[in-house]
Amino acid sequence: MxxxxxxxxxxxxxxxxLLVAFSAIIPLMTVVNYSVQDIFDQNNAYxxxxxxxxxxxxxxxxxxxxxxxxFYSATVLSIEVPLGIxxxxxxxxxxxxxxxxxxxxxxxxxIPWNVVGTIWQIFARSDIGLLGYVINNLGIxxxxxxxxxxxxxxxxxxxxxxxxxxxxxxCYSGLRxxxxxxxxxxxxxxxxxxxxxxxxxxPKLRGVLIIGVLLRFMDSFMIYTEPFxxxxxxxxxxxxxxxxTLTKMAIGQFDIGPAAAFSIVYFLIVLxxxxxxxxxxxxxxxxxxxEQSYD
Amino acid sequence: MAEIHLKNLAHSYMKTPQSPSDFAIHEMDHVWQQGGxxxxxxxxxxxxxxxxxxxxxxxKPSHGxxxxxxxxxxxxxxxxxxxxxxxxxxxxYDSMTVYENLAFPLRNMKVAKxxxxxxxxxxxxxxxxxxILYRKANNLSADEKQKISMGRGLVRDDVSAILFDEPLTVxxxxxxxxxxxxxxxxxxxxxxxxxxxxHDQLEASTFADKIALxxxxxxxxxxxxxxxxxxxxxxxxxxxIGSPGMNFIELTANNSEGNTKFSFDDIVxxxxxxxxxxxxxxxxxNIKLGIRPEFVQLSASAHPDSLPCxxxxxxDLGTYKIxxxxxxxxxxxxxxxxxxxxxxxxxxxxxxxxWLKIYIDEYLVDLSTGDNNNE
Numbered sequence: 001m002x003x004x005x006x007x008x009x010x011x012x013x014x015x016x017x018l019l020v021a022f023s024a025i026i027p028l029m030t031v032v033n034y035s036v037q038d039i040f041d042q043n044n045a046y047x048x049x050x051x052x053x054x055x056x057x058x059x060x061x062x063x064x065x066x067x068x069x070x071f072y073s074a075t076v077l078s079i080e081v082p083l084g085i086x087x088x089x090x091x092x093x094x095x096x097x098x099x100x101x102x103x104x105x106x107x108x109x110x111i112p113w114n115v116v117g118t119i120w121q122i123f124a125r126s127d128i129g130l131l132g133y134v135i136n137n138l139g140i141x142x143x144x145x146x147x148x149x150x151x152x153x154x155x156x157x158x159x160x161x162x163x164x165x166x167x168x169x170x171c172y173s174g175l176r177x178x179x180x181x182x183x184x185x186x187x188x189x190x191x192x193x194x195x196x197x198x199x200x201x202x203p204k205l206r207g208v209l210i211i212g213v214l215l216r217f218m219d220s221f222m223i224y225t226e227p228f229x230x231x232x233x234x235x236x237x238x239x240x241x242x243x244x245t246l247t248k249m250a251i252g253q254f255d256i257g258p259a260a261a262f263s264i265v266y267f268l269i270v271l272x273x274x275x276x277x278x279x280x281x282x283x284x285x286x287x288x289x290x291e292q293s294y295d
Numbered sequence: 296m297a298e299i300h301l302k303n304l305a306h307s308y309m310k311t312p313q314s315p316s317d318f319a320i321h322e323m324d325h326v327w328q329q330g331g332x333x334x335x336x337x338x339x340x341x342x343x344x345x346x347x348x349x350x351x352x353x354x355k356p357s358h359g360x361x362x363x364x365x366x367x368x369x370x371x372x373x374x375x376x377x378x379x380x381x382x383x384x385x386x387x388y389d390s391m392t393v394y395e396n397l398a399f400p401l402r403n404m405k406v407a408k409x410x411x412x413x414x415x416x417x418x419x420x421x422x423x424x425x426x427i428l429y430r431k432a433n434n435l436s437a438d439e440k441q442k443i444s445m446g447r448g449l450v451r452d453d454v455s456a457i458l459f460d461e462p463l464t465v466x467x468x469x470x471x472x473x474x475x476x477x478x479x480x481x482x483x484x485x486x487x488x489x490x491x492x493x494h495d496q497l498e499a500s501t502f503a504d505k506i507a508l509x510x511x512x513x514x515x516x517x518x519x520x521x522x523x524x525x526x527x528x529x530x531x532x533x534x535x536i537g538s539p540g541m542n543f544i545e546l547t548a549n550n551s552e553g554n555t556k557f558s559f560d561d562i563v564x565x566x567x568x569x570x571x572x573x574x575x576x577x578x579x580x581n582i583k584l585g586i587r588p589e590f591v592q593l594s595a596s597a598h599p600d601s602l603p604c605x606x607x608x609x610x611d612l613g614t615y616k617i618x619x620x621x622x623x624x625x626x627x628x629x630x631x632x633x634x635x636x637x638x639x640x641x642x643x644x645x646x647x648x649x650w651l652k653i654y655i656d657e658y659l660v661d662l663s664t665g666d667n668n669n670e
Contacts, residue, residue, distance in 0.1 A: 184353050185386040189400040189447055190374045199399070203390040 034260035052261035062262065064237065065245040066269075072241060073220045076159050080216060083160065084167025085205070089197070091172055102172075105165040117229025120158040124230075144231060148238035151231050155239050158226055163219070167212045174208040175201060210281050214274055221270055242266055297377065297455035297488060299327040299350060302367075303359035306349055312357070319345045321512040322359065327490060329455075332482045334499035335492045337509035338535065343492045346509070347458050350490065351380050363455070379448025380458045384465055385440030389433040393424055396432050397446045404451075411450075418449045421481060438470045442477070449485065456488040463498060475501055496536055508532050524587070525650075530657045533585045539617060542591065542627045543654075546582045548574065557582070560623030565600040567648055573660045574653065583654040588630040590650035593618060595638035601645045609637055620644065 035052055039045045056062060087105070092098045111119070126132035126143050135142040144154040178200065186196050224243040227233065233240035246266065250259035306320040315321065319342045327333055335343045348354040350361055352373035360367045368376055388396050397415045406414075419425050422442045427435065432443060441462055448457045459478075463471050479502065482489050491502050499506050500520035507517045508531075515529040516522075527533035533541030546557040546564060555575055556563050564584065566574070574582060597603070604627070608619040618629040618637055622644060629644075631637065653660045 179384065179386075181382040181384060181386050184351075184373070184380065185382065185444065185447075187353075187373045188351070188378070188380055190403040191399070192403065195403065199388045199390060203388070 031260045031263050034256050035264055038257055048257070052257045053265070056258050056261045056265060059258075061237075061245060062242075065240055065242050068238075068240070069221060069242045072156070072223070073217055075156055076163075076220045077213060077216055079156070079160050080164045080167050081209070081213060084164050084212070085171050085209075087164065087168040088171035088175055089201070091168070093176070102169070105168055105172075108162050108165050109169075111162075113225035114229050116158065116162050117226040120154065120161075120226075121230045124154050146235055148235055151235060151239050155227050155230060158230060159220065159223070162226070163216060167209075167216065170208040170212045171205055174205045178204050206281070210278065214277065217277065218270055218274060221273070297363045298329045298365075299456060299488065299490075300362040300365070301325040301327075301346075301350075301359070302362050304349065304356055304361060305358035306345060306354065306356045307358075319512055320349065320356075323514055325507070325514055325517070327456075327488055329488055330486045332479075332489045332502060332504050333491065334503035334506045335490060335509060336494065336496060336499040336506050336535075338494055341509045342512040343494075343509050344460055347380070347460055347490065347492050350456075351378050351458055352376050353380075377451075377453045378456045378458060379451065379454045380460065381441065381444050381448065381462045383461045385437055385444050387432040387435075387440050387443050389431075391432055392429050393419070393432050393435070393439075393443055394428045396443050397424075397450055400447050400451050414450045414452075418446045421449070421484065422446050422477065437465045438467070438474055441466060441474065445478075445481075449481065454487065456490065459489065459491040459493075461493055462491075463493075471498075478502060496538075508535065510535075526659070527585065527652065528659045530583060530585060530654050533587070533652070537587060537589075539588055539628045539630075541585045541587050541652075544584045544622075544625055544627075546574075546584060547580070548582070559625065562602065562623045565602075565646075569662050570648070570651070570653060573662055574655075577655050579655050581656050583657070584646075585652040585654055586646055586650055588617065588628040590647055591627065591629045592645040592647065593620070593629045593631065593638065594643050594645070595636070597643045598645055601643035604642055604644050606637065606639060606642050 036047060036049060037045045038048045038051075091101050108116070123129045124132045124144055126136050132142060132144070141147075142150050144150040182200050182204075183196065186200055191199070222243055223241055224247070227239050227241060228244055231239045233244050243266075246259060246262055249255050249262065301323055303322055303324055304320065305318055305322040307318045309317050312318055335346065337343045345354065349356050352361075352368065352371065356369060360369050362368065363376065388399060391399065394415060397418060398411050401411045401414060416425075419428055422445065424439070424442060424446065427439065432440065435443075445457070445462070448454050463474060466474060475498065478489070478491075481487075489502075491499070493499050493502075503520070505517060505519055506523055507514045508523060508529075509515070510529065510531040516527065516532045518526075518528075523532055523536045527536065527541060530541070530543060533543070544559050544564070546559055549556050549558060555571070557566060557571070557574060558564060594601070602622055604620040604622040606618060606620050607626070610617040610619075614633055616631045616633065616635070616637065618631055620627050620629060620642065627644070653662070
């Protein structure tokens with residue numbers, strides 16, 4: 001049989017190819033291009049190889065903000081995930097109260113980032129803000145503009161307020177998807193409520209939790225607007241996270257080369273951590289040949 | 296070990312039921328004996344799952360009581376009732392291995408470790424789960440999962456009844472018979488009362504010694520598969536059991552010249568004296584004759600008391616044939632053996648009197664006593 005030679009079908013791939021090229025490949029390549037050159041003006045660009053990368057990787061400012069960034073993401077995740085699960089478990093399952101809870105929970109997610117920053121900037125002020133005023137009147141010395149610890153607490157609190165809902169909503173939908181038969185079987189097996197959570201609810205929530213944790217990790221790791229509006233990175237550099245350092249470098253100082261190299265490193269870190277997390281979690285699903293301990 | 300007694304049990308999902316139609320389960324008095332294998336058969340929505348959940352305690356009855364060995368358990372929670380339930384979809388604990396799944400109920404009861412080990416091993420052996428004992432349960436096939444959920448009931452010494460809620464729904468057809476046989480073996484071995492809910496008459500009759508057939512919230516007949524086939528107590532039993540179901544002909548009584556004739560579509564039905572006697576006593580106008588397709592006789596020539604009919608359609612199902620005939624305006628089905636001759640066009644029907652059943656208000660009339668089963 002003769003195979004019909006017809007390569008016209010390749011044209012059908014073209015729209016997707018163009019789309020991906022414009023949305024991802026070309027911008028990314030531009031950054032790669034900047035990161036290996038020293039550019040003075042349009043006609044004066046010199047190839048510098050890995051020079052910018054070396055400089056960026058040994059910059060103590062970056063080390064500091066990278067450490068802060070990891071600490072921030074870890075803090076935020078370790079509060080939001082358990083809290084979100086707890087909220088989802090406590091939510092009513094039907095009736096008007098369930099709808100009301102869903103709306104209330106969704107509200108913070110609908111507010112634009114910079115508005116969230118502004119809300120908390122005023123809310124937490126010790127002179128006119130409700131929160132700051134109350135805390136100070138309780139006899140606790142609190143001022144997020146001067147104390148790094150207070151600033152940190154405020155930024156974390158803001159993030160928890162803004163994003164716990166996301167985890168809670170995801171978990172809520174996950175919980176609703178568990179058929180009644182599971183609870184009935186657990187009842188018949190005389191499982192305690194902790195065992196029900198540990199062996200039914202939590203395993204069934206894993207799918208949505210993977211998505212939730214990944215989203216929250218990436219978002220918190222790239223956070224910019226809210227702390228920028230709230231504290232401007234201060235006091236000192238105490239709440240300056242990676243993206244703010246990057247912006248300062250790229251736009252404030254116009255160090256395009258190092259900023260580009262930094263962007264690539266930043267991108268790779270997010271990718272690497274997400275990948276590590278995802279593979280570890282999905283790997284846990286595999287069969288274990290040995291019996292694992294129960295308690 | 297337990298005998299389950301449903302004492303004047305009725306259930307409505309509404310707070311204040313007004314009419315009989317508000318009840319999912321109509322008042323019934325029924326006993327499941329210790330050690331029996333029972334099937335609860337009925338179409339979707341007839342209340343069989345509700346009844347099962349009433350027994351297991353997942354639903355609290357609104358009227359009457361559930362008694363285990365004579366003790367009312369209405370207010371005893373599911374977990375304290377000593378029953379196990381297998382659901383339509385296999386319920387397993389995903390994150391655990393097969394072993395842990397089987398051990399779970401025992402661990403919750405704080406049973407000693409070595410006791411758990413022996414018990415789990417014993418059950419795993421019976422259910423053929425030994426080879427996969429240390430594999431994660433969520434990667435297994437549906438029938439293996441269903442065996443695990445059954446096993447969780449069997450490991451417990453205190454379980455006196457296992458309730459099955461259409462357990463074979465998601466199982467491949469070729470594995471169904473295997474699992475059904477396993478169920479039978481388990482029943483023989485453990486002497487546990489088993490109640491098996493299904494809408495499949497084949498499943499019910501292979502599994503159970505006795506079948507309770509449910510219809511619109513009532514158990515319309517409780518008997519062996521054979522009794523259900525030969526003596527349907529209600530027109531629904533006749534219709535639901537058998538393939539195809541029973542033939543029914545509606546009769547009207549005409550009084551002429553001092554004796555009553557029973558006819559349909561202007562055809563007088565040849566009835567014997569006992570049959571007529573039974574019908575003359577009733578004031579009801581809802582009179583039906585029922586006969587199974589297997590028992591109708593079809594021949595090419597006329598016999599005494601035979602009625603002429605038209606053959607309209609023949610379905611050849613391999614080992615037997617289903618012949619559709621019209622008698623007056625009625626369509627009747629006749630089941631014939633593969634090698635039996637089928638008359639074309641006009642044929643003659645005979646209705647052997649021992650297989651001809653009379654129903655008044657949908658309930659069977661017992662011709663030996665003249666009683667109508669409708670209580």
